Amino acid sequence: MNTTAAHHPTSVTVPIAALDDFCRAVLSAAGADPATCDAVTRAMLHGSRLGVDSHGVRLLHHYVTVMTGGRVNPRPQMQLASAFGAVASLDAKDGHGALAAYRAMDHAVELAERLGIGAVAIRNSSHFGPAGAFAVAAADKGYIGLAVCNSDSFVRLHDGAQRFHGTNPIACAVPLAESRPWLFDMATSAVPYNRVQLYKSLGWKLPEGVASRASGEDTEDPGEAEMLAPLGGAFGFKGAGLAGLVEILSAVLTGMKLSFDIAPMAGPDFSTPRGLGAFVLAIRPDAFVDIETFERSMRRYVETLRNSPARAGARVLAPGDREWEEADRRAADGVPIDPATQQAFRELASRFGVELPFAGRKAG
Amino acid sequence: MNTTAAHHPTSVTVPIAALDDFCRAVLSAAGADPATCDAVTRAMLHGSRLGVDSHGVRLLHHYVTVMTGGRVNPRPQMQLASAFGAVASLDAKDGHGALAAYRAMDHAVELAERLGIGAVAIRNSSHFGPAGAFAVAAADKGYIGLAVCNSDSFVRLHDGAQRFHGTNPIACAVPLAESRPWLFDMATSAVPYNRVQLYKSLGWKLPEGVASRASGEDTEDPGEAEMLAPLGGAFGFKGAGLAGLVEILSAVLTGMKLSFDIAPMAGPDFSTPRGLGAFVLAIRPDAFVDIETFERSMRRYVETLRNSPARAGARVLAPGDREWEEADRRAADGVPIDPATQQAFRELASRFGVELPFAGRKAG
Numbered sequence: 215m216n217t218t219a220a221h222h223p224t225s226v227t228v229p230i231a232a233l234d235d236f237c238r239a240v241l242s243a244a245g246a247d248p249a250t251c252d253a254v255t256r257a258m259l260h261g262s263r264l265g266v267d268s269h270g271v272r273l274l275h276h277y278v279t280v281m282t283g284g285r286v287n288p289r290p291q292m293q294l295a296s297a298f299g300a301v302a303s304l305d306a307k308d309g310h311g312a313l314a315a316y317r318a319m320d321h322a323v324e325l326a327e328r329l330g331i332g333a334v335a336i337r338n339s340s341h342f343g344p345a346g347a348f349a350v351a352a353a354d355k356g357y358i359g360l361a362v363c364n365s366d367s368f369v370r371l372h373d374g375a376q377r378f379h380g381t382n383p384i385a386c387a388v389p390l391a392e393s394r395p396w397l398f399d400m401a402t403s404a405v406p407y408n409r410v411q412l413y414k415s416l417g418w419k420l421p422e423g424v425a426s427r428a429s430g431e432d433t434e435d436p437g438e439a440e441m442l443a444p445l446g447g448a449f450g451f452k453g454a455g456l457a458g459l460v461e462i463l464s465a466v467l468t469g470m471k472l473s474f475d476i477a478p479m480a481g482p483d484f485s486t487p488r489g490l491g492a493f494v495l496a497i498r499p500d501a502f503v504d505i506e507t508f509e510r511s512m513r514r515y516v517e518t519l520r521n522s523p524a525r526a527g528a529r530v531l532a533p534g535d536r537e538w539e540e541a542d543r544r545a546a547d548g549v550p551i552d553p554a555t556q557q558a559f560r561e562l563a564s565r566f567g568v569e570l571p572f573a574g575r576k577a578g
Numbered sequence: 579m580n581t582t583a584a585h586h587p588t589s590v591t592v593p594i595a596a597l598d599d600f601c602r603a604v605l606s607a608a609g610a611d612p613a614t615c616d617a618v619t620r621a622m623l624h625g626s627r628l629g630v631d632s633h634g635v636r637l638l639h640h641y642v643t644v645m646t647g648g649r650v651n652p653r654p655q656m657q658l659a660s661a662f663g664a665v666a667s668l669d670a671k672d673g674h675g676a677l678a679a680y681r682a683m684d685h686a687v688e689l690a691e692r693l694g695i696g697a698v699a700i701r702n703s704s705h706f707g708p709a710g711a712f713a714v715a716a717a718d719k720g721y722i723g724l725a726v727c728n729s730d731s732f733v734r735l736h737d738g739a740q741r742f743h744g745t746n747p748i749a750c751a752v753p754l755a756e757s758r759p760w761l762f763d764m765a766t767s768a769v770p771y772n773r774v775q776l777y778k779s780l781g782w783k784l785p786e787g788v789a790s791r792a793s794g795e796d797t798e799d800p801g802e803a804e805m806l807a808p809l810g811g812a813f814g815f816k817g818a819g820l821a822g823l824v825e826i827l828s829a830v831l832t833g834m835k836l837s838f839d840i841a842p843m844a845g846p847d848f849s850t851p852r853g854l855g856a857f858v859l860a861i862r863p864d865a866f867v868d869i870e871t872f873e874r875s876m877r878r879y880v881e882t883l884r885n886s887p888a889r890a891g892a893r894v895l896a897p898g899d900r901e902w903e904e905a906d907r908r909a910a911d912g913v914p915i916d917p918a919t920q921q922a923f924r925e926l927a928s929r930f931g932v933e934l935p936f937a938g939r940k941a942g
Binding site for chain 2: 301330335358372398400431446447451454455458459461465467468472497511522525526531532
């Protein structure tokens with residue numbers, strides 16, 4: 215679901231290769247080592263390719279701020295802090311969360327190759343971007359991938375009146391033979407926070423029960439929204455419980471900060487590491503069942519889903535269908551870049567002497 | 579959350595030990611072997627102790643029907659069908675799902691003891707009862723436990739107009755030092771189906787957006803409800819995606835039946851095995867982080883949650899708090915047995931020559 219104003223009429227449209235080059239050049243000029251440049255660009259481009267613009271190249275300016283400010287180490291010597299059987303803990307040494315998450319998932323896949331399943335908990339990390347990127351990294355190798363991360367508090371508890379959990383996403387990708395993976399990437403909040411910001415800028419009312427005032431009471435006025443509701447409406451204990459599961463895997467199992475102890479992503483302090491944890495898991499399907507059975511059943515599941523009856527005027531989609539369709543469009547037409555991100559890119563281009571990816575291009 | 583009419587004024591209240599004895603005696607007389615009697619009783623009593631009456635001793639009559647009818651093998655020779663590193667597949671040989679799930683979780687814990695994590699996929703199984711029972715079995719040994727299972731179709735897709743997924747529960751339990759575990763057990767539907775039945779019998783309107791007519795349109799009339807909505811309301815793609823993850827782990831990874839292929843739990847055919855799958859996972863916390871850090875962080879998380887501000891007139895609870903409180907009450911006062919279950923117990927007592935657990939007791 216496209217949750218930003220990227221299709222704003224004053225957006226410019228930029229080819230993916232040009233965006234990729236620009237991000238790498240800026241990150242490198244900001245002091246990031248090659249592995250960090252590669253991982254951060256790859257994660258942001260996952261977002262920008264699939265239409266998840268909140269977690270796309272919009273983040274480049276923020277990442278430069280935190281890597282030059284001292285919050286995130288642009289040249290970390292990440293290392294396994296411990297290893298035991300099919301699990302490990304990766305110490306990210308305050309490096310970028312995307313590098314940590316790709317490294318952790320690579321290791322989880324290696325463990326799963328040998329032992330059927332592998333899990334890696336990540337310590338001393340930072341904002342990792344779109345969780346789905348790391349789940350897809352496993353699925354692209356034929357493994358089921360799961361990635362979760364907690365984040366600074368934004369979401370009340372069920373019946374709560376305080377920001378408690380982060381939006382604590384859960385992403386899972388499952389390989390589909392000869393096709394892009396089944397890809398599920400959800401926040402455990404009722405809506406993303408940027409939806410609230412978008413509705414505010416558009417002057418729209420929010421749907422019922424997705425945001426609250428400081429008292430915890432629901433509000434449909436995005437200007438009054440002090441916190442998000444957990445997924446589930448009247449059954450918000452489900453969304454809060456899922457957020458709790460993410461919290462436990464990401465923060466408790468790593469000894470890292472609980473959501474309510476994490477410094478805000480948006481600053482003002484950009485010099486202190488935030489002590490984030492995260493957790494990834496990989497499963498090797500043919501360790502459980504022969505691969506032909508797995509592939510046949512997965513295909514039957516997804517095809518039956520796509521062909522099942524829909525409500526009047528609606529379409530039934532498998533998780534990821536909408537995003538992969540958008541990725542096809544953007545591979546052909548380029549990625550729309552909203553005016554605020556254009557301006558941020560101009561500043562970065564000027565600051566680091568890097569050529570803009572949309573210089574001379576017309577509005578899309 | 580108590581979702582049944584167990585507190586009906588004509589309920590009788592029965593001590594847990596008497597219920598336990600009655601269930602074992604009936605199951606044994608119906609032909610179940612000792613391991614099956616033990617596992618099925620233990621799982622039902624998990625539900626009846628914690629107030630999850632939909633998955634408590636109410637199921638005894640159904641289980642006798644399927645074990646004497648041929649659907650469920652009351653004396654199965656369950657065996658590991660395959661094993662690879664930290665994972666395995668258990669063939670339940672059409673035995674009872676509760677026995678299969680306890681066996682699978684025991685094996686997952688053994689794997690996690692040696693390798694930090696263990697996962698067991700279950701084949702040729704049957705209805706396993708309350709998913710939380712098997713998660714708690716892991717937590718009681720100091721492990722994080724996860725249990726999921728798909729079931730016959732009852733829940734539409736997001737924007738769908740057909741029963742597609744089962745209520746596909748997700749249960750997770752996390753050990754809490756010197757306390758009962760954090761316990762999260764949710765259906766991925768917006769509400770349980772028995773909530774719809776309860777509202778129908780009470781003549782109440784359903785909450786908005788939790789059930790649909792055959793066309794997929796929402797209805798608040800429980801009499802019109804043909805299917806449930808997925809968790810999430812306007813964001814029901816999240817509940818449907820979570821149900822899909824359960825489906826993939828339970829049915830695709832085992833080669834077992836997808837929800838829409840599973841024969842209805844309620845019959846009329848009680849002689850054919852239903853070919854259910856399920857999936858359990860255990861995580862050893864101290865394979866990731868020293869146990870003092872894990873316990874301290876888990877305690878801080880749960881205590882901060884319990885003490886966080888609530889909406890006016892409400893209470894904030896951790897997952898499981900309500901259920902463990904109910905378990906304390908029922909340990910002292912006994913378990914309320916609704917009139918329909920009393921009648922079923924009378925039939926079973928008469929059929930198998932077993933003494934009723936509430937003979938001579940007054941209404942509670």
